[in-house]
Structures are given as structure tokens and as C-alpha cells.
Amino acid sequence: MMKKLSADESKTLYALLKSEQSPIHEIAADFNSKFPRARHFLACSSLVLLLQDKKLLHSTQRMVAFAILHQTYASQKSSANPFINFIINTASDDEGEKYERAFILQLLGSDGSSSGKEFLKQSVADYIQGFDPSVHSFPQCEQLQQQYCDKIHPEPYNCLFKDGSVKSVVPDPDVPSGCDANSIEFDLQPGAKPKLGSGDREETVIGLLRNLSLEGLGPQWIRPLPPRLPVQEGELVWLNPDDNHELLWDYGMCVDTSRGAAVRDLIAKALKGPLVPPQQEQVVVELVNDPKLVYHCGLTPRKLPELVENNPLIAVEVLTKLIHSPEINEYFTVLVNMDMSLHSMEVVNRLTTTVELPSEFIRIYITNCISSCENIKDKYMQNRLVRLVCVFLQSLIRNNIINVKDLFIEVQAFCIEFSRIREAAALFRLLKSLE
Secondary structure: OOOOOOHHHHHHHHHHHOOOOOEHHHHHHHHHHHOOHHHHHHHHHHHHHHHOOOOOOOHHHHHHHHHHHHHOOOOOOHHHOOOHHHHHHHHOOOOOOHHHHHHHHHHHHOOOOHHHHHHHHOEHHHHHHOOOHHHOOOOOHHHHHHHHOOOOOOOOOOOOOHHHOEOOOOOOOOOOOOOOOOOOOOOOOOOOOOOOOHHHHHHHHHHHHHHOOOOOEOOOOOOOOOOOOOOOHHHHHHHOOOOOOOOOOOOOOOOOOOOOHHHHHHHHHHOOOOOOHHHHHHHHHHHHHOHHHHHHOOOOHHHHHHHHHHOHHHHHHHHHHOOOOOOHHHHHHHHHOOOOOHHHHHHHHHHHHHOOOOHHHHHHHHHHHHHHHHHOOOHHHHHHHHHHHHHHHHHHHHOOOOOHHHHHHHHHHHHHHOOOOHHHHHHHHHHHHHO
16 A cells, blocks of 8 residues: 555645635545545544644644544544544643644544534634633643543554654754744745745645655665575485375264254254244253264354354353363353343353353453443443343352452442442442442
8 A cells, every 4th residue: 555645635635624614524524535444544644744843734724634633533432543642632732722722622522412513513714713712621631641542542554663764744944933834925034034935835735745654764774685504414305305104094084974963953043043942952952962062063153142142041051061172262252252232141140150260251251341331322221231230240249250359449430330220239239248
């Protein structure tokens, strides 16, 4: 993939930066329509390089650039935005313009609510015109990072020699720090500060966009070819290898392949939908009579989530028989990473009372359950899942399956957050009784 913008892409991106009269949501839509998803990171990285030098863009262009950086990844979690750290650092920069910082804060706080949609309907020019600094407060950088950077994702592109490279944009030492960044004229009077013309500015920015590289200006590493080692006498034996191999007989040939055919057929049906009680009983009886049939039933770790959601009792029976299998850890990994549901909790709960599960597996599963409850947006589904998790945790605690001390703080915080729900309050009282 090209690591630079083409000439047409550079002009298109700069044209978007001059859309200060267009609504924010239309600018984001234009960006997504004119740049394919595979080029989003490159285009946004080029904007970041321009934004690092405050003299390159006008104030309105800078605000449009920040809107693109945020809205391009707005459909994901804020922490999944690879540029969230840069956005937050700019919002907490005390030397920055207050209207720019306030604009970024409102971008960070915009969501699907009516107020968030109304904010995205206005243009950058309208926002600056109606800006009132007295109604805005500016939180510290640490507070913003705690709110929006819970899990930082690695950069999609990271050059190995990035630390040894020179930045693609280097400030001109002949331009003093007091240069008017928004001037559109030349002033050649003696002693006057240099100003950048609009045509020159546009040509300069487009030229930078076309030539910026994510790798920066890296040093040229000299890699001489290593010398050839002398040939040793013992190496010549590989020119005429010994072909005297012993034949091994495959005792698996001609074995009855119909073994477990009935169980395989029922497991295949169980992956697509619930089995009727007689079919469930047949699977259980077959596995009890011959536990080794579980290795021939056609189930793989990748198919486990389908079996758990459609037939949790069959899933418990199969996992119980596979507990001593070398692949059991793969099944546990798939189970712990499944979306939380009533059936997955039922499977885990039954397994805890049937076999001895690794403590680390139970701990991670509980953490994922709590995280799922906190992240769900639908209040009805959230309340329902919180009740299920609380009942599940009470069962584990009363049966001494988990050590409460290992998860005390996390579970206690969960109970306090959802204390309005009766089951969470009951779980909180149970924790207090165990202190």
C-alpha cells in the first residue's frame, strides 16, 4: 500500500479543510465517501503532521481537521481511535485557543443524543461566531485520558526505525514564533514580520500532503553482505544423504469409519438449533457408554459458541468429556471470549460444579461478564444481564468455587454501580458478610 497521498488525494483533503461553512457531519460524510477505509489512517496521519505546526493551517482549517480525526473513528469506541492521545493533548493545551479546545471537547462528548446531533449540524464558522468562553470549563489532561483512553490500541502502522527518523514537517527557523498564522498577505517592509500569502499557503500545504511519509526522513542503514564461511569437510555428507528409511505401518487404515456416526449427526444438528429431549438423551448416553466418541463427534473449538447457544446441556457434557484433552485450553479460550449470555453462564456454572476449572479461566470470565454489563447501551438488557451475573456470582461464592478476595474490589465496585438493582444489592450484602 502507498504510504503517501497522491496529488488528487492531497487536493481533495485540502479542499475538505476549507469547508468551514459546511456542517460537521457533512464534512465527515464527504471524507468517508472520497477516501476508502484503507486510506483513512494515512489521510488522518497526514492531518496530524500538519496540526503539529500551528502556523500551517488557519484556525477554521485546524478545527475541520480535528473534526475529521474524531468523526472518522466515531462509530468505534473512543479508545479505538489511534489519534485519541493527540486529540486529548491538544484539548488540554493551556496555550491553545480556547474556542479550539472547547470545540475538541464537544467533539469528544458528542454521541447519538439529540444535543450531540445538533452540535454536528453546525459549521465551524458558526461555532466560532457563537462561541462564549464563559460557559466552558477545561478539564486536565489526566481526567480526559481516564475518561477516553481506558484501553489504548496500538498504531495500525509503526515503523521499526521511527525513533531514529526526522519528522516530516520541520518548522522554518526564519519564521519567528510571532508570525501571524492567519494572514493572507505579504509584507515586505523593513523590520516587518513575514506573512504567508493564501496562494503560497495552499500550494505549500498541498505539497506537504503529497510528500508526507509515515516513515519520516529516516537514516540510510548500510547493510554489507556477510562473508561466506569456509566449507567444512563434514558438510559434504549432505550432498549424498542416506535414504535407508524404515517403513512404518499405519494401523488406522481400514478402521471402521462409521464409529460415532450417530453422535456426529446429532452434534451437527445441535450446532444449528436446539435438539428435542430424546435426541439430547441419545447424545448423553452414547458419550457415557464410550467417552472417546467425543473425539470423533466433529466438534472443534471454533464451533463451540454455536453449540453453547443452541444446546448448553450438550456443551457441558462434551466439555466434561474433553477435560483431559490437550485441546481443552483452546475450548476454554473460546468460551471465555464469547459474548455473555444466559446459556454461556449456564455452561460455565454447570462446569464449575462438575469439574475443576482453572482459577484464571473463572477470573477472566467474571471480569468479561462485568465489562459486558458496563458497556451495554440498552437499559433493559443491561438490567437483565446484571441480574444474571449477580445470581451467577452468588452461586460461585456460596459453593466456594471462587476466592472472593481475588475479585473483591472489582465485584464490590460492580455492586455499587448497579446498587439500584435488587440482586446487586443482595450480592453486596453477601460480600460484606464475608469480610
